[in-house]
Amino acid sequence: MPDGNQTIIGQPAIRIDGRAKVTGMARYASDEVVANPAHAFLVTSAIARGRIRGFRLDAARAVPGILDILMHGNVGGEAEKPKPMSGGDTTTTLESDRVWHDGQIIAVVLAESFEAAREAAHKVEVDYEAEPPSATFGSPGVEEEVRKAGEHKDYKVGDAEASFAVAEVKVDARYGTPTQHHNPIELFTTTCEWRGGKLTVYEPSQFVYGLRGSLAKQLRMDPGDIHVVSRFVGGAFGSRGGITARTAWIAVAARRLNRPVRLVATRDQGFTIVTYRAETRHHIQLGATRDGRLTALRHEGWEVTSRPSEYNVSGTETTARVYACPNILTKVNIVHADRNTPGFMRAPPETPYMFPLEVAMDELAVALNMDPVELRRINDTQTDPATGKPYSSRSLMPCFDQAAERFGWKGRNPAPGTMRDGDWQVGWGCATAAYPANIGPAAARVTLTLEGKARVQIAAHDIGTGAYTVIAITAADRLGLEIGKVVVELGGSELPAAGLAAGSSHTAGICNAVAKACEGVRQRLAQAAVTSNDGPLAGQDPAKLTLSAGALRAPGGAAEDLPKALARVTTGVLEVYAENIPKGLPPESIGKVYQGQMAMSRGHSREDATTYTFGAQFVEVRVHALTREVRVPRAVGAFAAGTIVNPLTAHSQYMGGMIWGISAALHEATEIDPHAARYVNDNIAEYLMPVNADVRSIEVIMVPEQDAQVNPLGIKGIGEIGIVGMNAAISNAVWHATGRRIRDLPIRIEDLL
Amino acid sequence: MDVLLKVNGTEHRLAVDVRTTLLDALRERLELTGTKKGCDLGQCGACTVLLDGMRVLSCFTLAVAAQEAEITTIEGLAGENKPLHPMQKAFLEQDAYQCGYCTPGQILSAIACVQEGHANSADQIREYMSGNLCRCAAYPKIVAAVQQAKLLMEGP
Numbered sequence: 001m002p003d004g005n006q007t008i009i010g011q012p013a014i015r016i017d018g019r020a021k022v023t024g025m026a027r028y029a030s031d032e033v034v035a036n037p038a039h040a041f042l043v044t045s046a047i048a049r050g051r052i053r054g055f056r057l058d059a060a061r062a063v064p065g066i067l068d069i070l071m072h073g074n075v076g077g078e079a080e081k082p083k084p085m086s087g088g089d090t091t092t093t094l095e096s097d098r099v100w101h102d103g104q105i106i107a108v109v110l111a112e113s114f115e116a117a118r119e120a121a122h123k124v125e126v127d128y129e130a131e132p133p134s135a136t137f138g139s140p141g142v143e144e145e146v147r148k149a150g151e152h153k154d155y156k157v158g159d160a161e162a163s164f165a166v167a168e169v170k171v172d173a174r175y176g177t178p179t180q181h182h183n184p185i186e187l188f189t190t191t192c193e194w195r196g197g198k199l200t201v202y203e204p205s206q207f208v209y210g211l212r213g214s215l216a217k218q219l220r221m222d223p224g225d226i227h228v229v230s231r232f233v234g235g236a237f238g239s240r241g242g243i244t245a246r247t248a249w250i251a252v253a254a255r256r257l258n259r260p261v262r263l264v265a266t267r268d269q270g271f272t273i274v275t276y277r278a279e280t281r282h283h284i285q286l287g288a289t290r291d292g293r294l295t296a297l298r299h300e301g302w303e304v305t306s307r308p309s310e311y312n313v314s315g316t317e318t319t320a321r322v323y324a325c326p327n328i329l330t331k332v333n334i335v336h337a338d339r340n341t342p343g344f345m346r347a348p349p350e351t352p353y354m355f356p357l358e359v360a361m362d363e364l365a366v367a368l369n370m371d372p373v374e375l376r377r378i379n380d381t382q383t384d385p386a387t388g389k390p391y392s393s394r395s396l397m398p399c400f401d402q403a404a405e406r407f408g409w410k411g412r413n414p415a416p417g418t419m420r421d422g423d424w425q426v427g428w429g430c431a432t433a434a435y436p437a438n439i440g441p442a443a444a445r446v447t448l449t450l451e452g453k454a455r456v457q458i459a460a461h462d463i464g465t466g467a468y469t470v471i472a473i474t475a476a477d478r479l480g481l482e483i484g485k486v487v488v489e490l491g492g493s494e495l496p497a498a499g500l501a502a503g504s505s506h507t508a509g510i511c512n513a514v515a516k517a518c519e520g521v522r523q524r525l526a527q528a529a530v531t532s533n534d535g536p537l538a539g540q541d542p543a544k545l546t547l548s549a550g551a552l553r554a555p556g557g558a559a560e561d562l563p564k565a566l567a568r569v570t571t572g573v574l575e576v577y578a579e580n581i582p583k584g585l586p587p588e589s590i591g592k593v594y595q596g597q598m599a600m601s602r603g604h605s606r607e608d609a610t611t612y613t614f615g616a617q618f619v620e621v622r623v624h625a626l627t628r629e630v631r632v633p634r635a636v637g638a639f640a641a642g643t644i645v646n647p648l649t650a651h652s653q654y655m656g657g658m659i660w661g662i663s664a665a666l667h668e669a670t671e672i673d674p675h676a677a678r679y680v681n682d683n684i685a686e687y688l689m690p691v692n693a694d695v696r697s698i699e700v701i702m703v704p705e706q707d708a709q710v711n712p713l714g715i716k717g718i719g720e721i722g723i724v725g726m727n728a729a730i731s732n733a734v735w736h737a738t739g740r741r742i743r744d745l746p747i748r749i750e751d752l753l
Numbered sequence: 754m755d756v757l758l759k760v761n762g763t764e765h766r767l768a769v770d771v772r773t774t775l776l777d778a779l780r781e782r783l784e785l786t787g788t789k790k791g792c793d794l795g796q797c798g799a800c801t802v803l804l805d806g807m808r809v810l811s812c813f814t815l816a817v818a819a820q821e822a823e824i825t826t827i828e829g830l831a832g833e834n835k836p837l838h839p840m841q842k843a844f845l846e847q848d849a850y851q852c853g854y855c856t857p858g859q860i861l862s863a864i865a866c867v868q869e870g871h872a873n874s875a876d877q878i879r880e881y882m883s884g885n886l887c888r889c890a891a892y893p894k895i896v897a898a899v900q901q902a903k904l905l906m907e908g909p
């Protein structure tokens with residue numbers, strides 16, 4: 001498609017949905033008004049493994065206002081369990097009397113008010129047949145297996161074992177990352193309303209078509225009879241990617257009561273009724289020559305999942321290709337425990353897997369007596385070492401150089417424990433961030449009116465990422481309009497399909513689809529203008545005409561105002577629908593999205609090239625000499641992610657990701673009772689997340705990068721990469737401050753005593 | 754039981770369960786859904802409203818206990834097509850949010866923070882805004898927004 005003048009893409013723009021957000025007018029799912037809803041309250045299991053023998057419900061049924069109680073015994077056959085986006089099978093809820101994990105949904109209480117539903121739910125008594133559960137790694141009764149290749153694959157290049165055995169310099173260490181929960185501030189809610197045989201579901205979602213498709217199967221309905229609405233999402237971070245069990249039961253409840261039903265699950269229920277980031281373990285072996293070239297890389301990972309699920313993130317798909325290395329071997333194992341099924345959480349594979357690699361690289365730099373940035377430079381490559389394919393673009397070292405410069409890295413004394421400021425031991429550390437540039441198929445409809453306004457419709461998701469605004473920017477850029485002239489409709493399954501908003505794939509997927517629909521508009525207008533007998537553009541080459549500043553323009557300066565150009569093709573509105581199928585995906589992949597299935601071209605599995613975003617992250621930590629408190633007064637991240645559509649919201653994304661990294665390194669962990677297999681700190685006072693006072697200077701550098709190969713607009717995606725290098729950078733800085741090498745996250749005071 | 758709530762200058766008479774929180778009364782009964790529920794446990798600040806100008810957690814305030822006060826919610830700061838409050842404008846311009854779910858609570862808390870005289874330095878703002886969690890982690894921009902709005906709220 002001919003390039004627009006691109007004066008709007010890349011300029012910072014205030015969110016078009018910003019006014020709605022600051023005035024309280026933005027309608028999140030549980031804000032949608034339905035008539036006279038009944039309120040649902042979940043009853044969840046108090047054991048982690050066993051069976052339900054029966055319920056004693058007299059006390060619950062005596063609560064004034066109670067309407068109904070859903071259990072296996074009365075509704076179990078009315079829905080099937082959901083199919084997760086990844087990992088195959090999952091646990092049941094009301095379909096069976098089986099208990100797979102603590103906090104599993106076992107009954108749904110319905111009442112006239114929230115207060116009555118809560119009271120009645122607390123009065124439900126359950127008789128269990130309990131068995132001893134297995135909580136996590138090392139618990140008796142867990143089942144370990146090698147992850148089969150399928151969704152993810154392993155890499156074997158050269159002979160890593162033999163090369164490691166003879167390597168001149170070696171690092172051989174084990175690492176661990178904890179359980180984490182997304183904890184978006186918006187709770188997990190579902191509101192269902194039936195009209196005739198048609199169901200409307202209001203639920204925060206990262207994939208409305210996925211929710212619709214799965215729910216249709218679960219309820220044995222025609223997907224066309226289900227409408228999913230999710231206009232605003234109060235944070236997601238992966239937690240709203242796949243449908244979870246609650247949705248079908250709220251739909252069943254609304255059908256039984258013949259009345260809308262609203263569920264606002266409690267914060268602690270949010271730890272067990274949706275997914276989470278599972279704990280991981282790693283064994284890394286690095287071999288290198290004395291001058292710092294890697295000769296061997298082995299990375300073996302272990303991940304926890306539920307009993308029936310094979311979910312795993314396999315971040316070795318990234319760690320195998322970050323550095324030039326002739327001998328690579330990766331392997332991933334999964335460990336089944338009596339837990340809920342894990343799922344995507346911000347940078348699902350890279351957050352837990354890049355941590356061990358990047359700490360190991362720091363350890364290697366120490367063993368070599370080499371600057372850690374220089375070690376990265378020596379092992380930088382423009383060729384994917386795992387496949388031999390070229391990187392479509394890779395700006396890792398420009399990121400390192402710009403971030404190091406801004407940070408003041410050259411003032412670092414490499415010896416640990418040598419920088420001090422009063423009572424504080426000061427340490428500086430850095431790490432590489434890498435994330436695949438993924439993209440999914442998407443469809444969009446663009447409607448242009450005679451008043452020169454555009455409406456863009458696409459079932460995209462704005463989970464805080466700024467999707468509303470990047471869509472408006474793209475359309476404005478391509479149609480030659482001001483952003484304020486573009487109206488965006490998203491977040492509903494009545495709109496042209498877009499895929500899962502995850503894996504940093506969404507902006508690339510949706511903006512390319514919108515651009516394609518706009519190109520269709522341009523072509524229609526151009527064709528009519530050049531074939532007319534009278535207009536100023538008659539006889540021009542239609543391929544050379546562009547839309548800019550409210551007119552259709554030819555290279556020589558001839559132009560026709562948009563309303564006139566539009567009047568040549570329509571007396572009403574011009575509507576163009578387009579589907580964008582990313583390179584390497586079959587044409588039918590858009591059909592899969594309409595059916596609610598995952599379709600994604602992933603940065604490490606393309607035929608033509610490996611497509612990745614890279615970044616470099618630097619942090620300063622301060623460890624108090626007496627209390628061992630750890631602080632991060634400043635962090636600098638530089639990232640090269642191709643085209644940045646909106647630098648204002650991109651900055652927020654990168655910054656948020658970096659703070660997530662600080663949080664993961666120093667604060668976050670879900671503690672598990674090893675005997676009860678139960679989450680202990682299941683609330684957001686005890687599940688530690690940063691507050692405003694925990695965060696100081698966060699600097700973001702956007703390194704310019706153009707990549708014409710990755711996709712037509714050159715967009716790589718930015719939502720995940722900000723977190724990726726932070727864990728290791730902080731651990732490396734703690735080593736530099738104290739001489740202590742911490743290989744298990746989060747880093748706590750007790751690790752530094 | 755019957756209660757009388759004065760919200761954004763309008764009186765509302767309604768019958769509530771004695772256990773009903775101010776948050777649920779606003780959201781479920783008065784359709785003022787700008788006030789958000791993020792925990793229902795007093796841990797997140799998303800439900801922050803002003804009671805006679807003081808910031809309170811509406812999930813930790815029973816509706817029956819809020820009867821005497823002038824209640825201000827996010828909807829009370831600027832009507833449709835009306836100019837934004839300086840704090841709203843500052844959040845918009847600084848991009849001091851991502852998902853926007855914590856934002857109504859942040860904005861009301863921030864207004865109170867300035868009015869309490871607790872916005873005299875970045876450090877003080879960070880400390881006095883730490884009762885409002887933002888999982889999207891817009892914290893540095895929230896500090897910038899409070900600083901921007903403070904100038905306008907207090908005049909030259």
Ligand code: FES
Nearest residue numbers: 791793797798812
């Ligand atoms: S909802 Fe009131 S503090 Fe979280």
Ligand code: FES
Nearest residue numbers: 851853887888889
């Ligand atoms: S903007 Fe999402 S929680 Fe603050």
